[in-house]
Amino acid sequence: MLKTESLSFSYDTSHVFDFPDIHLNQGEDLLILGDSGVGKTTLIQILSGLLRPQTGFVEMNGTSLQDLSSKSLDQFRGSHIGMIFQQSHFVRNLNILDNLLLSLYLSNKKQDKKRAIHLLQEIGLANKLNNMPDELSQGEQQRAAIATALIKAPNLILADEPTSSLDDKNCKKIITLLKDQAALTNSKLIIITHDQRLKDQFKNSVVL
Amino acid sequence: MNINRLSWLNLISNPFNTMLSLLLMGFGIGIISLLLLLNNSVEEKLQRNLKGIDMVIGAKGSPLQLILSSIYHIDNPTGNISINEVNKIKSNPMISSTIPLSFGDSFKGFRIVGTTHQYPKLFQANFKSGKLWSKSMEVVVGSDVVEACQLKIGSTFYSSHGFIDGGEVHSEFAYNVVGILSKSNTIIDQLILSNSESISKVHNHKSDPSHEHEGVEGSCSDDHSEMITALLVKFRSPIGLIKFPRQVNETTNLQAAVPAFEINRLINLLGVGIQSINMIAFIIIIVSGLSIFISLYNSLRRRRYELALMRVHGATRFQLVRLVFQEGMLISIFGLVFGILFSRIILYLVSLFIHHNYSFYSIQLSLIKEELWLFPIALFVGFIASLIPIIQAYRINIPKILSNV
Numbered sequence: 152m153l154k155t156e157s158l159s160f161s162y163d164t165s166h167v168f169d170f171p172d173i174h175l176n177q178g179e180d181l182l183i184l185g186d187s188g189v190g191k192t193t194l195i196q197i198l199s200g201l202l203r204p205q206t207g208f209v210e211m212n213g214t215s216l217q218d219l220s221s222k223s224l225d226q227f228r229g230s231h232i233g234m235i236f237q238q239s240h241f242v243r244n245l246n247i248l249d250n251l252l253l254s255l256y257l258s259n260k261k262q263d264k265k266r267a268i269h270l271l272q273e274i275g276l277a278n279k280l281n282n283m284p285d286e287l288s289q290g291e292q293q294r295a296a297i298a299t300a301l302i303k304a305p306n307l308i309l310a311d312e313p314t315s316s317l318d319d320k321n322c323k324k325i326i327t328l329l330k331d332q333a334a335l336t337n338s339k340l341i342i343i344t345h346d347q348r349l350k351d352q353f354k355n356s357v358v359l
Numbered sequence: 360m361n362i363n364r365l366s367w368l369n370l371i372s373n374p375f376n377t378m379l380s381l382l383l384m385g386f387g388i389g390i391i392s393l394l395l396l397l398n399n400s401v402e403e404k405l406q407r408n409l410k411g412i413d414m415v416i417g418a419k420g421s422p423l424q425l426i427l428s429s430i431y432h433i434d435n436p437t438g439n440i441s442i443n444e445v446n447k448i449k450s451n452p453m454i455s456s457t458i459p460l461s462f463g464d465s466f467k468g469f470r471i472v473g474t475t476h477q478y479p480k481l482f483q484a485n486f487k488s489g490k491l492w493s494k495s496m497e498v499v500v501g502s503d504v505v506e507a508c509q510l511k512i513g514s515t516f517y518s519s520h521g522f523i524d525g526g527e528v529h530s531e532f533a534y535n536v537v538g539i540l541s542k543s544n545t546i547i548d549q550l551i552l553s554n555s556e557s558i559s560k561v562h563n564h565k566s567d568p569s570h571e572h573e574g575v576e577g578s579c580s581d582d583h584s585e586m587i588t589a590l591l592v593k594f595r596s597p598i599g600l601i602k603f604p605r606q607v608n609e610t611t612n613l614q615a616a617v618p619a620f621e622i623n624r625l626i627n628l629l630g631v632g633i634q635s636i637n638m639i640a641f642i643i644i645i646v647s648g649l650s651i652f653i654s655l656y657n658s659l660r661r662r663r664y665e666l667a668l669m670r671v672h673g674a675t676r677f678q679l680v681r682l683v684f685q686e687g688m689l690i691s692i693f694g695l696v697f698g699i700l701f702s703r704i705i706l707y708l709v710s711l712f713i714h715h716n717y718s719f720y721s722i723q724l725s726l727i728k729e730e731l732w733l734f735p736i737a738l739f740v741g742f743i744a745s746l747i748p749i750i751q752a753y754r755i756n757i758p759k760i761l762s763n764v
Contacts, residue, residue, distance in 0.1 A: 196758045199671070222675055229673010236761060240668040242365070244372040252360035258673040262360060299672070311761075 185359030233300030383647030384694025389701030489538030691741025
């Protein structure tokens with residue numbers, strides 16, 4: 152379960168972001184819609200423990216993120232949260248398969264090569280295992296980035312604008328993929344975006 | 360997949376930067392290592408041949424020349440001295456023993472030295488075969504000579520005048536090999552030894568006054584008393600070293616030189632050159648440090664997202680620091696190994712070209728004591744070069760980088 156209460160954050164005193172409370176059970180998904188400048192990225196960083204909120208708290212599966220030291224927070228994030236960004240990032244000197252294995256290594260999970268290959272096959276990158284990230288198309292890169300987040304079977308998938316740079320066809324594909332994979336591992340899925348195309352695809356949504 | 364493998368892959372996927380840093384580090388270390396090896400081998404050789412010789416007496420001239428010619432056999436002698444004059448000095452109670460040397464001829468570039476049985480004893484020379492000379496024209500040859508000239512017991516040869524192969528041949532009297540010495544790694548390996556009479560004999564038959572000799576020319580001068588080229592002296596106590604040379608130089612026609620002083624002077628003279636090359640090598644090492652720094656710094660700038668991503672995947676700050684640190688250290692360590700190998704290869708090539716002539720170039724493949732200093736130096740340079748990139752990696756601001764898309 153994911154629970155937040157009265158979260159707020161400000162970069163300077165003149166403007167304070169206040170965020171609505173979130174309650175999300177295992178296997179549920181949530182769409183958070185908002186225009187630029189309303190603190191979408193800030194919220195996602197608070198949820199992932201990259202930023203500490205000024206008020207309120209985030210609690211995940213009984214663990215309160217505030218109580219963790221920064222080192223244990225790194226480890227908690229690594230093993231429980233999979234993050235996806237608008238721009239897909241990779242370790243450039245590793246091929247796609249190694250990027251997945253590195254993600255497992257850094258989250259202290261077993262480097263299961265078979266499972267990594269299987270996942271890449273499922274998302275249609277079976278023939279790109281040994282390609283370097285730069286050699287993939289944008290749509291493929293986004294899918295591969297999703298795979299690096301999903302390979303560790305995270306408890307919570309946090310996606311920051313995963314579709315805004317994609318065309319309609321790829322957008323639909325990615326959302327289906329995210330939903331399917333989240334269902335498969337019974338993960339919670341939160342998508343934060345200004346992309347209005349996604350509105351119809353989620354029952355649960357909050358507007359910032 | 361782990362941090363070790365990742366740092367390795369990061370290095371090899373940037374081959375030009377890595378090679379540049381590696382070569383600079385390797386050359387810097389290599390030059391210093393080469394100098395240390397040469398210095399070590401020359402100094403050791405110089406010292407080894409000095410054993411048991413406190414002072415050298417010879418004709419007036421440059422003291423360094425006297426030492427180089429009579430101890431190391433690498434320069435021309437300063438001239439000859441009459442045995443009568445030498446005998447006056449020899450009786451001095453401060454002197455414990457003396458060895459006369461007469462030379463001026465050579466065979467295929469190897470010097471023929473007329474002396475007493477004390478001389479090979481001084482170097483603790485052992486016989487490979489044969490025995491010491493017992494009469495004139497019998498010779499004992501050093502191991503390098505045997506190897507280069509294909510001599511064996513019973514071989515005979517004629518000496519030629521001067522020290523360069525191709526001088527006028529003294530074809531009246533042939534030398535006869537009666538003994539072969541085993542290798543001693545001293546100058547004696549490159550000498551042909553006989554008694555003083557043999558040297559005089561080869562020269563004495565000459566009566567042509569126009570015949571000019573350097574070295575042993577006793578026969579050609581008007582003075583028909585016996586001549587030698589130099590006298591090696593050992594004192595009873597170090598006090599002799601302080602008083603005696605001065606006494607000789609001020610009161611006689613002879614020159615006395617103390618090898619320890621002269622060699623120190625020589626090393627000091629060479630030292631200036633060695634020091635400036637050392638300085639250049641250190642500058643190269645510092646430049647290599649800069650190159651490591653720049654290549655790490657640039658690649659970190661390019662990889663900001665990558666490091667942030669790794670943190671998001673659960674990497675701790677320490678893991679990122681380790682990654683950057685390892686990349687810097689790997690270059691330093693490989694550079695160090697490359698440099699140490701580089702100096703050995705150069706030395707080996709040099710030794711192939713310089714055959715016997717001073718044979719100061721015996722190759723030393725094992726590490727020498729002084730070289731151990733290169734390890735901390737290389738690691739320190741690698742560490743300093745990685746320091747700023749490490750701090751950057753440690754303080755990486757993930758939210759800022761990731762939201763800055």
